[in-house]
Amino acid sequence: MDFEEDLANDSEGALLEGTGKVASNLSDREEILQSLDSIHSQINQELNTIGQAIEHVDAEELPNDIEEFSVGLSDYGAELSQFIDEYRHNLSAQSEYFETLSSEEADFADITDGIENVNETHRAMNAHWYELEDTLISMQEILANFEMPTPQEEGE
Amino acid sequence: MNRPWKLSAFVVAGFVATTLSITSVSAEEEAEDTEQDVEETEEDSEEADEDSDEDSEDESEARLFAIPDAEEDLLTLPRLIPDRFTYDSGVNIEYPEDGVRGIFSTAHSAGGQKFSELVDFVDSTDLNAMVIDVKDDDGFITFETDSEDERVQENSRDVITDVEGMMDTLEESQIYPIARVVVFKDTILGKQEPELSFTEGGNVWTNPGGSAFVNPFSEEVWEYNVEVARQAAEAGFKEIQFDYVRFPEGFGSRDDSLNYTEGKYADSDMDRYEKRIAAVTDFVEYAREELREYGVKVSVDIFGVAAMYDEPNIGQSFAAISENVDVISSMPYPSHWGEGSLPGIRYPDLEPYNVMDYYSQVENEVLEELDNPPVSRPWLQDFTASYLPDGQWTSYDAPEIEAQIKALYDNNIYEFLLWNAGNNYTPGVDYKLGLDIEIAGAELMEDDEEMPEEDSEDESDEDDSEDE
Numbered sequence: 001m002d003f004e005e006d007l008a009n010d011s012e013g014a015l016l017e018g019t020g021k022v023a024s025n026l027s028d029r030e031e032i033l034q035s036l037d038s039i040h041s042q043i044n045q046e047l048n049t050i051g052q053a054i055e056h057v058d059a060e061e062l063p064n065d066i067e068e069f070s071v072g073l074s075d076y077g078a079e080l081s082q083f084i085d086e087y088r089h090n091l092s093a094q095s096e097y098f099e100t101l102s103s104e105e106a107d108f109a110d111i112t113d114g115i116e117n118v119n120e121t122h123r124a125m126n127a128h129w130y131e132l133e134d135t136l137i138s139m140q141e142i143l144a145n146f147e148m149p150t151p152q153e154e155g156e
Numbered sequence: 157m158n159r160p161w162k163l164s165a166f167v168v169a170g171f172v173a174t175t176l177s178i179t180s181v182s183a184e185e186e187a188e189d190t191e192q193d194v195e196e197t198e199e200d201s202e203e204a205d206e207d208s209d210e211d212s213e214d215e216s217e218a219r220l221f222a223i224p225d226a227e228e229d230l231l232t233l234p235r236l237i238p239d240r241f242t243y244d245s246g247v248n249i250e251y252p253e254d255g256v257r258g259i260f261s262t263a264h265s266a267g268g269q270k271f272s273e274l275v276d277f278v279d280s281t282d283l284n285a286m287v288i289d290v291k292d293d294d295g296f297i298t299f300e301t302d303s304e305d306e307r308v309q310e311n312s313r314d315v316i317t318d319v320e321g322m323m324d325t326l327e328e329s330q331i332y333p334i335a336r337v338v339v340f341k342d343t344i345l346g347k348q349e350p351e352l353s354f355t356e357g358g359n360v361w362t363n364p365g366g367s368a369f370v371n372p373f374s375e376e377v378w379e380y381n382v383e384v385a386r387q388a389a390e391a392g393f394k395e396i397q398f399d400y401v402r403f404p405e406g407f408g409s410r411d412d413s414l415n416y417t418e419g420k421y422a423d424s425d426m427d428r429y430e431k432r433i434a435a436v437t438d439f440v441e442y443a444r445e446e447l448r449e450y451g452v453k454v455s456v457d458i459f460g461v462a463a464m465y466d467e468p469n470i471g472q473s474f475a476a477i478s479e480n481v482d483v484i485s486s487m488p489y490p491s492h493w494g495e496g497s498l499p500g501i502r503y504p505d506l507e508p509y510n511v512m513d514y515y516s517q518v519e520n521e522v523l524e525e526l527d528n529p530p531v532s533r534p535w536l537q538d539f540t541a542s543y544l545p546d547g548q549w550t551s552y553d554a555p556e557i558e559a560q561i562k563a564l565y566d567n568n569i570y571e572f573l574l575w576n577a578g579n580n581y582t583p584g585v586d587y588k589l590g591l592d593i594e595i596a597g598a599e600l601m602e603d604d605e606e607m608p609e610e611d612s613e614d615e616s617d618e619d620d621s622e623d624e
Contacts, residue, residue, distance in 0.1 A: 004234030007241075108241045108449035115231045122230040 007101065007111075026095055033091070036084050043077040069142070076135055083125075083132055090121050233448065235528070242451025247323045247392030251453075252332055255571040256483075256533055257587050258285030260336070263298030265579045267316035271325070274579060278331050282587040285332035287397060287573060288316075290388045291381070293367070295344030301387035307380050308387065311344050323392040334395040334455070335388035339381045339439070341400035343368040352377055354404070354414040361404075361414055369404045372435045372471060373419040381439075382446045389450035396447060397485065399457040401440060401477070403432055408469030432471030441480040453482040455533070460488030463519045475522055483531045484523075485573060488515040490560070491541030491549065503548040505541050508556045512536075512563035520567055533571035536560045538581055554585045562589055 006020035050070045053062060063069070097114045100106055261274055266288045278286060291297050297312040299319045316322060326333050346353035346360050346368030353370050354361045362368045370377045385396040411428065421431040444454045459467060462474040463486055478484045490511040493504035504511045512534075523529040538557055541549045550556065557574070564572055574581055 003231055004236055007234055007238055008236060104240070106241065108237065108243075111237070111241055112233060112449075115229075115233060118231050119229040 006098075022098055023095075026091060026098075029091055030088075033084055033088055036080065036087075040077060040080050040084065043073060043080070047074055047077065073139065076132075076139065080132060083128060086128075087125055090125060093121075094118055237448060237451060239451055242449055243389060245323075245390055245392040247327055247333075247394075249327050249330055249332055249392075249394055251394065252284040252330075255531075256285045256332055256334075256573070257283050257571065258287055258332065258334065258573045259283060259538075259579070259581055260287045260573065260575050260577075261289070261579050262577075263289040263292055263315040266322060267298070267318075270579060271322065275325055275329055275331065277581060277583075279329050281585070283574075284330070285334060285573070286326065287334040287336050288322075288393075289338075290335040290393070291337040291339075291342075291384050293338050293341060293400075295338070295342035295346070297384055297387070299391070302390070303383055303387050305380065305383045307345065307348075308383055310348075319391050327392075332395070333393045334397050335385070335391075335393035336397050336399055337381060337385055337388065338400045339398050340369050340372050340377070340402060341367055341404075342370045342377075345377070345380070346370050351417075354416045356414055361410075363404055363406075369400075371416050371419075372401075372403055372432070372439060373417060373421055375419060378439050378442055382443050385443060385447055385452075386450065389447065389452045393452065395453040395455055395483070396443075397455040397457060397483075398440065398443065401436055401456050401458070402467070402470040402472050403436070405470060407432075407471075429468030429471075433466065433468060433473045433476060436471035437473060437476040437480065440477050444480055444482075454480075455483035455485055455530075456481050457485045457487060457535070460486045460492065460515055460534075462486070463488075463515070463522050474519075475526060478523060478530050479526055479528065481530045483533050483571075485533045485535055486515070486519060487535045487575070488512065488519075489535065489537040489541075489575070491537060491539075491544060495548065505544055505549045508537070508552075509559040509563045512560045513566060516564055516567035516569055520569075531571060532569050533573060534564065534569065535573050535575045536564075538574040538576045539578075552582065554582055557582055557585045558589060561585075561587060565589060565591065 002021035002025065006022045009020060047070060050066065050073070054066060054070070097118065100110060101114070259274065259278065261271070265271060265274060266286075274286065278284065289298055295311060296315070297308060299316040300312050300314050301308060303309060303312075323333065325331075343362070343366070350360045352374050353368055360368050381398070385398075388396055408429075418431060419435075421435055424431060424434070426434060440454070440456055447454055456477050458472055458474060458477060461467070462472045466473045474484070474486075488511065490508045491505040493501070493511060495504075496502055498504055498511060498514055501507050501510050501514070515534075519532060519534075523532060536557065537552055537560065540552045543549075561572060564570070
């Protein structure tokens, strides 16, 4: 197990200096968050596009539920943003926890308490993510057949 | 011109396969796998491509991210905890690099004049460990502890009067100290608190030897014994060896007439045998978890026959117990097998090599099936079973001891303990058989040792009894 290996190799800097597999995993998950940031940015861009379409395109040419969908997408973007912030905060806390274990003062209770905290947070975040993911999948299904003219084309 | 809006555009390439779990494969490895999959797909036929696309689409619709089950823990407590996180008793004795080879010592021996004799014996041989009674066969705790547990205080006796001095001596010789804790055979506690034991007609039931057992279903009993183990760890013992981790022998034929609680197992759907195995196994698991912060290893003594089949009447499953300990110490003493009970061996006591060779093969097969097999460290017979019928026993001297050891080595088992109830061990035994044994890299024997010649006429009056 990576954690066990890193604890054993702590004297070589696996935890404190981030040369171990745990640090590598933290880095991987930070990359995931950056990807989620990218998704969030794209959602904002699409919301902007929808906003322009509502403003400039004849309403008859737009899908009936475009405004309702826009609100839903906006809410989703906000929730995703909150999730990203929360996850990033937890990731930072986990990183601090692993660094704490490098301290000479760290004892067995620090290990077990930290593991409990990490797991509790992880379960909560996973449950939250599943909800977000389900919504994302639903939106994907709706948008698969969601067509409209682009504002620029309408302007021409 | 209309354009379809597809949210799938939000999903960044390579993102789907990434994982949020520390215990799972890294994103990099996943990415490599994904790239390989892509290459393979490109080389496949169109039909295969379509199938692959459909599969991929189905998977994508199900989940966008390969993250573990929401209820799955991200971290688990490592099996091996570095020493700096665990309790420091101040006693510095390392686990023997080439494996444990030990002897048993009663508390009276360890606390008396015999102790120096035993230390000298270990020092002068290739032995390196000593199993010492911390909770004995009656249930007495053999030294005064600092425990705040009233039961522990009440049942402690000052047999080992100077534990610190004993540990200093062991440390000086780097003799690995193992605390033997007899668990469910406990006449003292059973009679003090019959509700923790088995009663019959209002009285605490005792076996034909007059010993009472406490109830393995009772979590109070679990906690009591683990508290004893904690005290042993604080005294400097590096390993806790639990003995009598089972129901009384013959429990299956009298359980209907005994009164006892099944505790938390009472409402279980398990049958009575499964409950017993669960209780015994759960105790071992509980003890190991509770002792982790002490950094001690946990071992269990178990009947040799348990490796061949579960012993549901007494609640012992060799495999289940082995999954929850660092070391498993079976007791396959040649004298304990019945006439003809092992294939091709009529009188087991006369064939120490063959008995141990056969047993080792059976045990190895069981342990190989486990995800995390413990170290095997069997008890060996260093006593003469003269109580057996004439012609069925032999005197156990150096050749017989070495025959058992050779059988272990021949089966890649490099740890053992010697049992002699009176702590009188056979001199002149070559415990390494001339080999430079590396426990990790286990060098095999280069030359076959000459098998000891059985000599049924060389009888001994010594009549040892043993722990089980």
